[in-house]
Amino acid sequence: MQMKVFATQDGKATIVCPQCGLTRRVDASSIYKHNKNVTVRCSCGHSFRVSFEIRQAYRKSTFLFGQYRKIMDDSTGPFRQMTVLDISQHGCRFKTPIAHNLQVNDLVHLEIPLTDARKSIIKVTAQVRYVESQTVGVAFVDFDGGSEKALSFFLLP
Structure with missing residues (x-):
């Protein structure tokens, strides 16, 4: 072991x-x-x-239901379901319930409802860093609004 x-x-x-x-x-x-x-x-x-x-930052194990959509050159794809397995200030790892077409370096938009008292929703653009079957790891690129601050509070022990 x-x-x-x-x-x-x-x-x-x-x-x-x-x-x-x-x-x-x-x-x-x-x-x-x-x-x-x-x-x-x-x-x-x-x-x-x-x-x-x-690791650069603390990574918190989670079981959060969210959604993602691929950002393509000319448009954005439809939202699809995901389960966030862990999250840090710099990125997250999620699993899709069905096969996806994500590849390394693709850009995706994520919406992740948190389980904090305010029921915050993280909205962030992220870059795919690795793909293994239905599990995807992303690095956050650009947060919308107060999402970065909400995530910081969520990650506090």
Whole structure:
């Protein structure tokens, strides 16, 4: 079993031994440059695999129902349904219930209703960064109105 460990932008990560619970703070940036998958041996003797992932911003797991539409050269396509799996200040990952025609570098317009007290709706233009079957990862390019501020408040712990 491999444990995924997220590092902050400065490269610091916290590893917790699954056997004894011992916590250790490490500099993952030097490890990440060479190999993001390593085997760690705890002082209790337990060995386990760790995969490091360095992110620019906190990514929150979600289950939000929203909609997207592809922005084409001459027009925009129809809105289609999506489920937002996770979201950060810089982008999100969503899944479509049916096959789509999105490709890397396509521009899409997203509308994501949040579960905050104000029932905010994030409206943002995003660029597709990866596609794997019905799962799509996008980077936010341009927020509409107060969407960026609403997202910032939504992401607060």
